[in-house]
Amino acid sequence: GAGVSQTPSNKVTEKGKYVELRCDPISGHTALYWYRQSLGQGPEFLIYFQGTGAADDSGLPNDRFFAVRPEGSVSTLKIQRTERGDSAMYLCASSAMQGPYEQYFGPGTRLTVT
Amino acid sequence: GENVEQHPSTLSVQEGDSAVIKCTYSDSASNYFPWYKQELGKRPQLIIDIRSNVGEKKDQRIAVTLNKTAKHFSLHITETQPEDSAVYFCAANAGGTSYGKLTFGQGTILTVHP
Numbered sequence: 001g002a003g004v005s006q007t008p009s010n011k012v013t014e015k016g017k018y019v020e021l022r023c024d025p026i027s028g029h030t031a032l033y034w035y036r037q038s039l040g041q042g043p044e045f046l047i048y049f050q051g052t053g054a055a056d057d058s059g060l061p062n063d064r065f066f067a068v069r070p071e072g073s074v075s076t077l078k079i080q081r082t083e084r085g086d087s088a089m090y091l092c093a094s095s096a097m098q099g100p101y102e103q104y105f106g107p108g109t110r111l112t113v114t
Numbered sequence: 115g116e117n118v119e120q121h122p123s124t125l126s127v128q129e130g131d132s133a134v135i136k137c138t139y140s141d142s143a144s145n146y147f148p149w150y151k152q153e154l155g156k157r158p159q160l161i162i163d164i165r166s167n168v169g170e171k172k173d174q175r176i177a178v179t180l181n182k183t184a185k186h187f188s189l190h191i192t193e194t195q196p197e198d199s200a201v202y203f204c205a206a207n208a209g210g211t212s213y214g215k216l217t218f219g220q221g222t223i224l225t226v227h228p
Contacts, residue, residue, distance in 0.1 A: 031214055042120075042203045042218030043158065056212040091157065098214050100146030100165065100207045105157040 002027065004094050004106035012112045013082055021077040021109045025094030031055075032075050033093040033103060034067055043091055049075060050098040082113045116141040118206050120219025127194050128227050135202055135222045138186040143209020147180060147187045148216070150203045158203060162189070194226045 005024040013019050025032050031050050035043035045059040049069040057067070064082075069075040079086055089110050093103040117140040127133050139147075148163035164171045164178045164187065171178050175194075180187040191198055201221045208215040 033214070033216075035216075040221070042205075042221050043216075045215050045217065048212075048214055050214075056208075056215055058212070059215075095214065100213055102148070102160055102163065103214075103216065104160065105150075107157045 004092055004104055006090075006092050006106040006109050008109055009107065010110045010112075012114060014114055015082060015084060017082050017113075019079050019082060019111065021079075021090050021111070023075045023077070023092030023094075023106060025073065025075070025092070026104060029094035029096050029104075030072070031095040031098045031101075031103075032069060033095070034075070034077050035091045035093065035105075037089040037091055037108070046077070048098075055098060079111075082111075084113045087111055087113045116144060116206055116208050116217040118204060118217050118219045120204050120222060122222060123220065124223045124225075126225045126227065129194060129196060131194055133189075133191045133194050133198070133224055133226075135189045135204070135224075136186060137188070137204035137206075137219050138184075139206040139217075140185065141206065141209045142185065143213075144206040145209075145213070146207040147178070148205050149178060149189050150205065150218075152201045152203065152221075154200075191224075194224075196226050196228050199224055199226045 033048040034046040037043045047057040051072045089108045091108045092106045145166040150158035152158045177190040204219040205216040
């Protein structure tokens, strides 16, 4: 079946602009995770959803970052007033259910803030 | 919070040799330990995982061992092939109610020379 998909694959934006990154999880997966990966580093947790609600948003760096999952499927990560330090690969993963279960990653969105 | 340390950062082996990557974790409540392989420009791919109720798991040329007392786990690849060359990440889940959240190690760049 179809895996996790993310759009866009690449996003270049100017400092101060607003961006939205989209994630389509594997069909039927109730848990959805956002991670950020900088070059040469492991993925860093941002937020995860169980259904429509954010179960843990402790990894969001500051209040410029926000994520939603209104219908319990597609999720959007929103970044306001982007800064050059936000440049990274943003990865989404989904899991059949919340908890210690296999997480499958999407291809990521490469965000570059100029 | 959870802290995961991974060693070595780089590993170079000859084709046919074995490779071992080691990780330690800090949260004694962690109970799920996946390993991901990431090729250049690609998404992290889950290759094997282990839960805290077992000490070892094998899948063809790949095995993972877990020592809960010492809080460390290792990835073993036997009969390495050039296509095993990639960055490998270990991870551990958070304890408590946020047990889906993964903390990743810093990664190991594995190079298998033909």
